[in-house]
Each structure stands twice: as structure tokens, then as C-alpha cells.
Amino acid sequence: MKIAIMGFGTVGSGVGEILMNSFDNLAKKAGEKIEVKYILDLRDFPDSPYDCFIKDYNIILNDPEIEAVIEAMGGTVPAYEFTKKLLLAGKHVVTSNKELVARHGTELLQIAAEKNINYLFEASVGGGIPIIKPLINSLTGDDITGIVGILNGTTNYILTQMIKNGKTFRAALSEAQEKGYAEKDPTADVEGIDTCRKIAILASLAYGKYVDSNFIPTEGITKITPEDAKYAQAMGYSVKIVGQCVKDGNGVYARVCPAFISSESPLAGIDDVFNGILVQGDSLGDVMFYGKGAGKLPTASAMVADLVDVAKHRNTHIRILWAESEEGYLHDGSKQKYSYYLRVSGAAEGFEEYAAKKLPGLENEFAVIVPPVSEAELEELLKSSPFDGHEILGKIRVI
Amino acid sequence: MKIAIMGFGTVGSGVGEILMNSFDNLAKKAGEKIEVKYILDLRDFPDSPYDCFIKDYNIILNDPEIEAVIEAMGGTVPAYEFTKKLLLAGKHVVTSNKELVARHGTELLQIAAEKNINYLFEASVGGGIPIIKPLINSLTGDDITGIVGILNGTTNYILTQMIKNGKTFRAALSEAQEKGYAEKDPTADVEGIDTCRKIAILASLAYGKYVDSNFIPTEGITKITPEDAKYAQAMGYSVKIVGQCVKDGNGVYARVCPAFISSESPLAGIDDVFNGILVQGDSLGDVMFYGKGAGKLPTASAMVADLVDVAKHRNTHIRILWAESEEGYLHDGSKQKYSYYLRVSGAAEGFEEYAAKKLPGLENEFAVIVPPVSEAELEELLKSSPFDGHEILGKIRVI
DSSP states (O other): OEEEEEOOSHHHHHHHHHHHHTHHHHHHHHTSOOEEEEEEOSSOOTTSSOOOEESOHHHHHHOTTEEEEEEOOOSSTTHHHHHHHHHHTTOEEEEOOHHHHHHHHHHHHHHHHHTTOOEEOGGGSSTTSOOHHIIIIISTTSOEEEEEEEOOHHHHHHHHHHHHHOOOHHHHHHHHHHTTSSOSSOHHHHTTHHHHHHHHHHHHHHHSBOOOGGGSOBOOSTTOOHHHHHHHHHTTEEEEEEEEEEEETTEEEEEEEEEEEETTSTTTTOOTTEEEEEEEETTTEEEEEEEEOOOHHHHHHHHHHHHHHHHHTTTOOOOOOOBOOOTTSEEOOTTSOEEEEEEEESOOTTOGGGTOBOOTTOTTEEEEEEEEEOHHHHHHHHHSTTTTTSOEEEEEEEO | OEEEEEOOSHHHHHHHHHHHHTHHHHHHHHTSOOEEEEEEOSSOOTTOSOOOEESOHHHHHHOTTEEEEEEOOOSSTTHHHHHHHHHHTTOEEEEOOHHHHHHHHHHHHHHHHHTTOOEEOGGGSSTTSOOHHIIIIISTTSOEEEEEEEOOHHHHHHHHHHHHHOOOHHHHHHHHHHTTSSOSSOHHHHTTHHHHHHHHHHHHHHHSBOOOGGGSOBOOSTTOOHHHHHHHHHTTEEEEEEEEEEEETTEEEEEEEEEEEETTSTTTTOOTTEEEEEEEETTTEEEEEEEEOOOHHHHHHHHHHHHHHHHHTTTOOOOOOOBOOOTTSEEOOTTSOEEEEEEEESOOTTOGGGTOBOOTTOTTEEEEEEEEEOHHHHHHHHHSTTTTTOOEEEEEEEO
16 A cells, blocks of 8 residues: 655654554554655655655645555645545545544545545544544444543643642743643643644544534633642642533533542543543443553554554445534533532631631632532522632632 | 344343443444344343343354344353354354453454454453454554553452452452452452453454463462552552563563552552553553443443444454464563562561561561562572572562
């Protein structure tokens, strides 16, 4: 099978590396050799062991020998147009591009189905952790009630530093940037946008209908303080940024937000750049997938596995249920009841029923966990005694 | 698609329950309805909502309408003969029968390949945890260097009780039996036989060559004492029974044994009846799969997912690499170096370099962790100073 790689940055060059180093082994698994015929990149790579670089996309599109293409360009321009034309031309596409899948997945999967080929994107969520295929092929015997995922290694690293080493958000971010875990412009990570795209993809697959990431309420890491982290630890919780989706009647709701996670949960121990995805099923109970959620080789490895799958299914479309969703299918979940951690100003008198937690060094404030309430009920609660007259210094959902 | 269920015990009836309760949902996922036409069992089930019980296996074998069969009989007689004839007749078979897969997997998969059908066994390892398909379809972009799994919920429950509540093995086993976690005859669980079959299946899939469970050195739980558990906790380890396989040159070695697991490992926190399977890859690093490793509905859910897969791949054989292995492929791994926990009699004088650990209440003994050695080197070490003259009261490998 002859393939092309589009985009020779971190992930694309990782794919090239694995395809070269594991050539024989992969041929055995795939049932045939996988050969890189073209690499598309505007840059030059004089030191690469490959010598098949091109700058014109049309060479790939018009070469009938090319059966599958690795899309590791990122973004939607020109990746969307390129991918669509390749699929229409009957070429399989394997991608790590979460933005593209989250935005145009419905259409691109539709084209792949019509052309009896495959558009595969295991690498778009959780790096090398198998989660997309398990959702499509392995967890189909169950009704999935919800998914909670720690889906972004950068913010998880920052939070781990804040909690374990008492760093501020700014200091932890700088360190993450120095170590190469965070981009120069960290907005997509710290504002939760990356997590949002990933949970949108997982929700679309888990229930077979498109969930548009643009309509998922998304809150990032920036408002979490070292004090919140201290209270969390003292009260037996971890603080994480999670993407969550929940089946709710005929609809679904999804959200990205900071969360207090009980130390009993398998998600609580997932630190540093690791990701964990907890799938909750009717029959299965909790199933968790854990591993490195990012990085050159783990992500590239997931793409190569998709390529092997393509080689094994040359003339078969792998059925993926991901239809258009009707108006109102995704709702805001404001009526769902959750416990909340609240950091409250003033003295703790009157808060006995909430077992108020005071910490040494944090004078004239305390924290409580309130029992499950809807968002409207929480608002009412905060207006009434004993909360009225106290300032709420921090508020984080308990999951 | 019309199917039959063979064996209507815990798992088989669980499959019946899910197929009935999720009928419409499954039809959507599979692309067609999945109808139970026969249930084979020698017993009567007058209270079952199903009324298609039969006692003659040949009805299933000779009915051309039956396309797939759930084998939930367990054991190898008559499951082996029945499965083989069904596959030869061109019917897909889905099983949870680890004994049968571990013993006859090579032959049965070979027949399935020749007949262009599928023999699927996700439920044979890890109950509802997806691990078989991820090994076949998702982790193929990587060279798997090793697998370590907590694969038996019964022994993990017993160990958790010994460690967290200081119970003896006998007391914990009785409790497990009362709660229905352990069989009346617990031999297969406590002697490690169940774990051994499961790691043999995983090893056969990970490297594409048959690993015969009969030749895997297997040690169960019975020799672990509450004292070992206490030392483990004091030294920052968990004690678990693990199945392990390691790629070693052109061969592989596998083993089932008690293990000290560092509290840093994601496996350390897997308690009670949960299972965890850690796959170590060249590019991926560590990936872990976690969930309930047994039980009626989790296991049944995995079988139903395999059925959905069969429905989606009616005329396609899902390629599974599992060939005969050559003489000497599986070796005993005695040259592999491991650290060991040793519980030693006598006074700790002379053991300064090993940072000997003494525990209150355990007089005239202590524990050490020795640096990585092969089995022969360990034997030598124990014969020489400072170990000579001391009795070894306990010895557990550190993984």
C-alpha cells in the first residue's frame, strides 16, 4: 500500500519515523508493506532520511497509486478542503486533527461511507490511548451513560504542579512552556478549547449523533487558585479540568470545567501529562483508559495503527455511527444536580451542617461542599442563609 | 441476524438480558436486528422471558438461518467440539471461554480465517474491559515490549482484604466465597490458573504467536502472608498477583506470580474485584485499561459488543495474527533481572546496604529489597554474606 504524509511537523515526522523503523513488523501486521511515496510540506528537510518531499498537494490527489493519506497538518485550512477532496477521490484518510474532526466529522464520515473507504481519527483524542475504536467497536454492547475525561496533558501538568508543589498558575504555565508541554500561545489548552473539541468527538461517537463543540459550555483552568488546590487536598479531592458528557433522555449534555474529583475515583490519581478517560456504562460500570495523551511518538503510533487498520480493510468501510443531530439534542444540562465546592469569605459560624473546612494560614475564610443541586438551586442557596452576606471566593463542581 | 446462545448460566443469561433490553439500540448499532432463535441448555428455565430453549445441539448446527453463536458453556468438553463444528459450518462464534481460547485458539482462529468468518473472544480476558480488540486493532502501530495485568478479580479482592484489613488468606477467602466473588472450589483463581490462561491469550495476541499456558510458570496467592502485606505497605508497595509477558529477542517469556508493585505505578491502586492491564509499548509508553474484570453484565456486554461486530462484518474475516510458535519461542525468563523483596529471619546487622526495614510487632526479622538480579544470581546472593545463615521467610518479585 502506497501512502502520503501531509504535514511533516512533530506528529507527521513521528509517523515517518515509525513507518521506517518498524517496516517489516508493520508489513506482517497489515498483511502488506506500507510505503511512503510522498511527504507534503512547504518546508525543506535536508537531513530527513526520506527523499520524497513535495510542495504540491495535487500530486497526491491525482496519483492513483496513493491509497491512503496521513493528515497531520492541523487546523482546518487547508486541511478541510484537502481531506474532503481526497475522500471524494476514494483515498482513505487518517488524521490526528481534532479541530477538523470536531467541526466537519459528520460530513467527512458521510463521504467516507458513500465511497466505501475510511476516515479514521484515533489520534485526535488521548494521543496514543485507544479510545475511539473501543467506543466504535468494543463498548457497543452497552448503553453508555456518560464519559468523564482528563483530556489535556498541558493543563493536567499545570494543575499537578499547582497542587503538589504549591505553584501559582503563572509559574506552572511558564515551567510547562519551558519543558515544551505548553505552546507559546497556550490559549487552546488553558481555556479548555482543546478539551472541548475532544469531548465533542467522544460524545458524537458514544451516542451516534453530532455534538457541536461550539455549543459546549467551556471553562478553563485560569480561575483555579492555589487555595482551591489546598482545600481540595485537605478535603480528599483532586482538582482537574474535565470534559464530560452525559446521556439525558433523548438528548445529551456536555461541559468542560474544573472539577473536584474524589480520591476514590480512578481519575483522581492521573497526574502530570497523562490522560484518563472514564466511560460509564449501564452494564459495564466504570471502564477507564489511561496513558500519555500527547507527544510525538504516542500520537504517531495511534495514526500508524489506523493505517494498519486501513490496510486490513482495503475494500471495507468501517461503520461509524455519527449522524446529524436534531435541534435541541445538545442541551446545557443546567438542571442536572451536582455537589459544589465553595470557598467562602468570613467566619464559618452557622455553616455547621456543611462541615466547614478551615485551613491554617487562610484566615477569615473557609470551604464547604454543598449537596447536589441544580444551577438555579445553587443560585437560590447562595442568596439565602447562611450564605447571604458571604462572598464566594471560589466555586468548583464535584464530579 | 439470527443467533443461538449455548449455555444459559450467569454469562449466557446476561447476554440474553442485554439482547432483549437493548434490542432497538443494538439494531441501530449493528445495522440490523439481532434475534435469539435458540438457547441451548440441559436445564429448564420456566421463568425466563425466552421460550426458545432446546437441548439438542444439532438443531443449531444444522439450521442455516443461524449465522452466529454465543458460546457461554465454559470448559472444553463439549465446548471445543461444538465450536469447531460451528466454525466449520461457517457460523461465527463469540465466546467468553478463556480455557478454550488458551488451549485451542490457534486451531479455531485458523478455521475461522479459512471460512472467512470470525471467532471473537473479547469477554475471555478482563470481563467488560476492552483489551482484546485494542491489542488486535489499536496498538498495532507499536512494538509491545510487555504486558502486566491484574487479571483475576477474586484474588485481587482477597489481597485487598489482607492488606487493608489485615485479614489472613483463609479469612479473606471465606468472605469472598460468602459474597459470591469466589467459587466453592477456588483452585483456578487462587492458584493463578485463571490468570495464567488470560496472560497466555494476551501474549499470543500481542506478538502474533501462540503461547501455551501449560508452560507458563504459575504461582498463586496462597503463600503470601499478612506480614508480607505489612512490609509492602510500609515500604511503599502494593502486593498483587500479576500475569506478565515480556518480549525478549525473538522469543517471549511469561509468568504468573505475586508481585510487589511500586505505589507510583497505575496498577498499584487497582483494588477489590477490579482488573487493570498495563500494556507497555515502544512508542506509546504505558497504556492502561481498567474496569470490572468479571461479573454477569460486564462480561455479557463484551460478548454483545462482539456480536455487533459480527453483524457489522458479516462477510469479512477480522484478521487476527495468532500463528503456531516454534520450539523454544516461550522460555522461562530465568535470566531476566528483577528486584526482590525478601523477608529475612534474625537481626538486621550487616544489612545496612539494603536499608533493612523493621516493623513494630515483628521481632527477630526484617525485610529488604535487593537490586535487580537473575534467578541464578539471587540464589548465589542468598548463599553468601550477609544472607548466609539467615532464613528467607518470604520472597516476592518487584515489578
